[in-house]
Amino acid sequence: MRTDNDSWDITTSVGSTALFVAAARALEAQKPDPVAVDAYAEVFCRAVGGSWAAALDDPEGESRLRTEDFGTHFVNFQGARTRWFDEFFAAAASDGVRQVVILAAGLDSRAYRLPWPDGTVIYELDQPRVLDFKREVLEARGESPTATRVEVAVDLRDDWPAALRAAGFDPAAPSAFVAEGLMIYLPATAQGQLFAGIDALTAPGSHVGIEEGEPMPAPAFQAAKAAERAAGGDAVFFALVYNEKFADADQWFGAHGWDAARTPLAELLTGLGRTLPPAGSPAASMVNANTLVKAIKK
Numbered sequence: 001m002r003t004d005n006d007s008w009d010i011t012t013s014v015g016s017t018a019l020f021v022a023a024a025r026a027l028e029a030q031k032p033d034p035v036a037v038d039a040y041a042e043v044f045c046r047a048v049g050g051s052w053a054a055a056l057d058d059p060e061g062e063s064r065l066r067t068e069d070f071g072t073h074f075v076n077f078q079g080a081r082t083r084w085f086d087e088f089f090a091a092a093a094s095d096g097v098r099q100v101v102i103l104a105a106g107l108d109s110r111a112y113r114l115p116w117p118d119g120t121v122i123y124e125l126d127q128p129r130v131l132d133f134k135r136e137v138l139e140a141r142g143e144s145p146t147a148t149r150v151e152v153a154v155d156l157r158d159d160w161p162a163a164l165r166a167a168g169f170d171p172a173a174p175s176a177f178v179a180e181g182l183m184i185y186l187p188a189t190a191q192g193q194l195f196a197g198i199d200a201l202t203a204p205g206s207h208v209g210i211e212e213g214e215p216m217p218a219p220a221f222q223a224a225k226a227a228e229r230a231a232g233g234d235a236v237f238f239a240l241v242y243n244e245k246f247a248d249a250d251q252w253f254g255a256h257g258w259d260a261a262r263t264p265l266a267e268l269l270t271g272l273g274r275t276l277p278p279a280g281s282p283a284a285s286m287v288n289a290n291t292l293v294k295a296i297k298k
Ligand SMILES: C[S@@+](CC[C@H](N)C(=O)[O-])C[C@H]1O[C@@H](n2cnc3c(N)ncnc32)[C@H](O)[C@@H]1O
Pocket: 014, 015, 017, 018, 021, 022, 103, 104, 105, 106, 107, 108, 125, 126, 127, 130, 154, 155, 156, 157, 179, 180, 181, 182, 185, 186
């Protein structure tokens, strides 16, 4: 159940979704033919331990990530999404962008694992306890970022642009903003503020990458929420998402002076040689609802 000012750590509420996608990235990395390898994803799951570590070790285990009808496709999805955003950042860097803003950074380890050009500054925005967990785990291993990494502990329903500027972000220099795995956890008003905030803070030549989900019809959403509640357990999803959409990101940015393009997740998966879920299945609905949008400010 969400409330306007709710907060969390890495194992609770929306915080645990960062662990869930990290576990999926760790499983993608275990494949003989991964489309993306995030070696830190496994480190985070093992630091938490329990069922999060077990999910990586036991193919027959209880994790939803190990199920054929859901887990296989979710892991494929996260592998493809990770690769898409890795390529997004490589393109921004090769265009000369040296300021990066990761909205809802969660357990994104790109500040540690990508080869950033000299002078790159990466701002990571998320709730304070999520950022604390990531820093503590990586510091304990003696890991160092490959760029200057600046934590901005803030709720993205609040005035995050002010927090970002206070942390040193320069709106006059080109930047790259990403919202990966975020939009569905924000109400439509905060999504609108997010788009406007990005637009207001960006100079020409800036890049934005957004993963967006299409809301479900209201009756189907209510039914899915009720079924999840009835099933019990702590694996929740529908209770955490808002099922709202402010605007299609490509349309919104296109109308605000950006060149925007959308890639449906299904197209991305097919291009990477991954099998799509059977038509009509819940996993197919998940894949078909998802789109990756990239825009460059003119
Ligand atoms: C599914 S995870 C995605 C994390 C990361 N972008 C990735 O793809 O690995 C969702 C993240 O959004 C963050 N988040 C969601 N709503 C937020 C809010 N209102 N303020 C700050 N962070 C938020 C959560 O803390 C969590 O880290």
